[in-house]
Amino acid sequence: MEKQQAIDEQLRKYFPDLPSGPLDNYRKKASFDWRRMKLVYDSLNTIKLKHDVWSFMEGHPLFKHTEATRELDDERHITTKRMYTIYNEQFLRFEKIAEDPKAFQAESEALFMFDSSLAVKVSLTFRMFSNAIQGNGKGHHYHLIEDVEKAKIGGCFALTEVSHGSNAKGMRTTATYVPEKRQFVMHSADFEAAKCWVGSLGKCATHAIVYAMLISKGKNHGLHTFVVPIRDPKTLKPYPGVIVGDLGEKIGLNGVDNGFVMFNNYHLPKEAALDKLGGVNDAGDYETPFRDPNKRFGAALGILSGGRVHITSISTCYLQKAIVIAIRYSAVRKQFGPENAAEETPVLEYQQQQIRLLPYLAATYAMKIFSVWLSFTHINMAISNFMGDDKNAAARGIELHALSSAVKPLFGWTSRDGIQNCRESCGGHGYLKAAAIGDLRNDNDANCTYEGENSLLLQQSSNWLLNVWARRNTLTPDDSPLNSLQFLDNVDQLLKEKCSWKTVEDAVDPTNLIKTYKWLTAYMLKMTSEKVAALKSQGKDNFAAKNESQTFNAVTLSIVYGENYVLNHFYKSAVEYNDVNCRVVLLKLVSLYGAFLLEKHLATLYIGGYLSGQQGALVREGLVRACAAVTPDAVALADTLAPPDFCLKSVLGMADGEAYKHIQSSVMTYPGSMTRPEWWRDVVYWQSYAPSKL
Amino acid sequence: MEKQQAIDEQLRKYFPDLPSGPLDNYRKKASFDWRRMKLVYDSLNTIKLKHDVWSFMEGHPLFKHTEATRELDDERHITTKRMYTIYNEQFLRFEKIAEDPKAFQAESEALFMFDSSLAVKVSLTFRMFSNAIQGNGKGHHYHLIEDVEKAKIGGCFALTEVSHGSNAKGMRTTATYVPEKRQFVMHSADFEAAKCWVGSLGKCATHAIVYAMLISKGKNHGLHTFVVPIRDPKTLKPYPGVIVGDLGEKIGLNGVDNGFVMFNNYHLPKEAALDKLGGVNDAGDYETPFRDPNKRFGAALGILSGGRVHITSISTCYLQKAIVIAIRYSAVRKQFGPENAAEETPVLEYQQQQIRLLPYLAATYAMKIFSVWLSFTHINMAISNFMGDDKNAAARGIELHALSSAVKPLFGWTSRDGIQNCRESCGGHGYLKAAAIGDLRNDNDANCTYEGENSLLLQQSSNWLLNVWARRNTLTPDDSPLNSLQFLDNVDQLLKEKCSWKTVEDAVDPTNLIKTYKWLTAYMLKMTSEKVAALKSQGKDNFAAKNESQTFNAVTLSIVYGENYVLNHFYKSAVEYNDVNCRVVLLKLVSLYGAFLLEKHLATLYIGGYLSGQQGALVREGLVRACAAVTPDAVALADTLAPPDFCLKSVLGMADGEAYKHIQSSVMTYPGSMTRPEWWRDVVYWQSYAPSKL
């Protein structure tokens, strides 16, 4: 009791009362404490960390937004300055991560909530570079980690080439060992072999982690990593032999200077090879601690799994911002109403508005809780790998790989669709740049592509699941330390069951939803496995059989597997949450999220014979009702999720709910908005450049 | 035969052979003549018109693209100059539209293919303004039409207000008649009553069509139109009493200057009222040729239906460009391949790539054919209304309203999803601004909102359908001159039927698909009607009952009604097409499109009892196979749809298929791409602005 009081006091300190205004009505209706709800995914520690970062930004002139979009070069400039400024503050020292592994995700979230380009730049320049050296390098490389930690040099990560991205094995950058000189000669045969898309390489990076084919004594030993000097850290001029440039404008993330680089017989000392996992000795003979070369390749690419984990959390941040904007605006936007009503109705009250927003509000909670946990789990794994104290590290690693390969696409796509719904739900004003939803969409778009194109990544999970299916009768808990295979318990029995729902209530009961998901996941796995087998029995090789069992099979399987895990995790977190009012609302969100997910798979449930008759209609009715049930709490749920106004920077979504006032102030102060254009003569005297034929 | 030769010759003249290169392989596989296929939606006349417009642009310096996005003001400037330059050429004189009503859509398409902002500006400044005066004004207003046709003045269309858009009846701009002065006083009470989002008002327009509440003798007569001088055509300075400004940046369409305006007791002569359909006499007494005031309101808003028709065609143009880019790029992008294969496989060959693109390729054909027809039908209607020679004009108008209210959202959303799939299917390079897909997405986004927010527009169709359902047993062909109610033939019998498919072939047979769609449309209408009735019998009023029957009922109904019509129209056009090779391919596209549409409604078909057992799985398998069947023709189908390269302006989608060369040239010539940033010191000496704590 006293403890709760102390916590509440802390929360109040970080989150003072929200400004009174048009949102008061909804806030009064809330059935729970919006501050306490934060602790379902945050801790006082992570809250404090984010608060520190945001307070610093709020007081610093570099972190003020401009009305008009900057030109590309200016955008890069300010993002770079912000990067050094924020990095220099060291909000999260390495030691602190070990103390509270959740701090890592929290700091990243604080940056993403402010500006995604900034967050990406920090992560590429400092973190990814250090991690790559830590993971693939030896003692004599560690001075580079010190340099980058001191920001004397800046890193980047160069895997993708112009003509090869997903198919890393097809890459064509070569590093040929010359034993006489103890050097590697790095070379790009043509522009198609240029490294490209490399974030922070366009303008800034001094060093790159480069993946190249290691060639020695005429033999190609496959892809290896090298740390390659690109620009002189004192002048930022590229070294001779390095042709480096910027990719120009992108759909989003324009503060990040994505670049390309070609190497023209560029000589590197032998020490450039990050050869902990394999490389040549001075004589040019190949040596590796791995017996199976595939294992080395896997381990070398292993560094990428952290990226996927990170992206589940990035996607969540984008959706989180969009949903806050759309919910708050829908609560103050009034349009139409019953005949003779004194006031128009907030559009949030309309069924068709609810169905487009509230499932994504529920999804945001599910995703937030899950992504915080995933990041925490990933870091804990890294720590225990480092300590060597996890006996089951390999199985855990593989399962995490499969799970993150499913959830990264799932979250990228959920955010994509959710943000789009938010955009449209805000009507005309949602199309304002100043509403901020368009930029969220543009930035999130990249999440569907980098760190593994979504559709391809799903193949990683399904491959593992198919493998698991074959040995489903001999699985032990050790095969699934994260418990993502729980749906295989008693699977043969399970698949014989049929759905027993009779009422709308049945259809949205969390435990029923979870049971159905279990069935669905198992069914999809069985179907996919049978499909692959059928294709093979028609004489197709593995490559063809795998390709031709993607649509409606393997792809759906991986998505369902991810959804199943996230739904279960959400339910568990809700049931266990200590605050009773919050718990009641969380369980409503679980129902809503579950019914929303399931509705998309109704056809499969019928095809599989699990559902029959009108049961699908019960889910739909249940979903609509679950939306209505959450509506009175929607604004408070958005308040819980909302970052500070200066991060949200949306005229529609501010905490005070004064959308029209913010629109007015924004349009009236937009540079030049009220003045006659300088080129007014080209309107009045258009015949001066187009002699009239009219 | 000879005639065909002459046609082929003409086609060759307009469309010379495409450049040889990486796309040759696929082009050789094509089973039909890509030039002849154009005539399924175009005529030699419309082809010539588009050719003329494009040739003019291609030879004119103003129509050259820049690498870097222009600043907002520059973008407006060049769009305005292009507008006058192209309008001045008078590619389509009024007389020619009557000669060939298809020319209207063709000219607009030519502009949209080049730049959407340009097309929108032309349409708002000249066409919409003239139409509004024609429709609502009297003889003494026609001098304004002459002025705008001579481009002495420029128009815009001001309906939306800051706090009221969809709910036009709630608008608050007032025009109060003062009989002593024979004047109206136009006033905006506050910023929330400001007209906003008005295209071309931000910087350019001299006159606006303004919708305001007409008040006379203390009585509010509802929304009426006025033609209001905004800026002096000689100086472009706003008149006193007019506070006009620009909305600033938007998500897309940034060449268009959307603006807002507030009137401060602004005096207008009585002649400002466009009072053909109703208004006050000199004494201030209200007079109207309509007996029912709702009819006047309907007629006054009637002008908007042309906008919806127009948007079906705009959405189609956007998707058309995106799909051309993605198909061509997927044909040249190779990644992975069977073990030991000499070459990697074009990604277009992968099932999961096909399912994301080919249904949208089919959809583009369906949409193209339909939107050309819809525009033609709409213009013919306008002409015969003008002539007064259509005895069934009222019914035709109502049906067109319902149909376009369904199809405008359907097409906006299909383009939205298709463009997004194109974006993702192009992997990393699809995220380049120079790939051009991002801008298509941003521009199309507005299609979901303006001229009626999609979700709300669907309610217009469903309202009409519900009304029709009630009198389904007494309908005559006169009720449905466009034949969109054909699904109601024998409906009671129809709804008793069950699906009889047994094979995958059955499931994608066009006539079977069409039959199923008929059932589905009828079923959705019946269900929605029963839902509304059930809600009313629970005591809900009409407003509540309509609102609570949207999700999974009325909204789906309208979409299905639109899909049904478009699918039937596509099938008819395919079957009747004279070229046999083209016909075969078109019928494959009909199968693909039909199966694609139907797959989304499988659950409903099970719930309704039409499908049972594994029939849904047959549709899915059929869909996947239909994709594979279209793949060899996909590039040629894209060639048919492709505008000239300078319109497409995508490094990934050029006709020569040399994606990598165009990427190289684009990134290497992007301003500043290869140079050290001016701000390099802020990287090297970052401590100068952030004293190091590291």
Ligand SMILES: Cc1cc2nc3c(=O)[nH]c(=O)nc-3n(C[C@H](O)[C@H](O)[C@H](O)COP(=O)(O)OP(=O)(O)OC[C@H]3O[C@@H](n4cnc5c(N)ncnc54)[C@H](O)[C@@H]3O)c2cc1C
């Ligand atoms: C903003 C951004 C930042 C980036 N930053 C970096 C960075 O810092 N460093 C770096 O190295 N890279 C970076 N990348 C590159 C990124 O990792 C790749 O673009 C991504 O991995 C996708 O690869 P790709 O472009 O080769 O796609 P492709 O493989 O060419 O994909 C094209 C299409 O083909 C399909 N396809 C390919 N193979 C198959 C198959 N076997 N079966 C079915 N379909 C298939 C894909 O699903 C996709 O639809 C970045 C990219 C972006 C957009």
Ligand SMILES: Cc1cc2nc3c(=O)[nH]c(=O)nc-3n(C[C@H](O)[C@H](O)[C@H](O)COP(=O)(O)OP(=O)(O)OC[C@H]3O[C@@H](n4cnc5c(N)ncnc54)[C@H](O)[C@@H]3O)c2cc1C
């Ligand atoms: C690029 C662009 C150009 C434009 N050009 C012009 C122009 O030239 N002239 C002009 O006058 N206007 C213009 N507009 C304005 C446009 O017509 C309106 O924005 C559009 O009609 C939508 O209205 P709204 O903004 O009021 O949306 P709102 O009605 O506020 O919609 C917000 C949300 O509420 C929902 N909603 C509202 N009522 C209901 C209900 N009863 N039931 C269920 N849901 C409901 C909507 O579906 C939507 O999701 C333009 C807009 C844009 C974006």
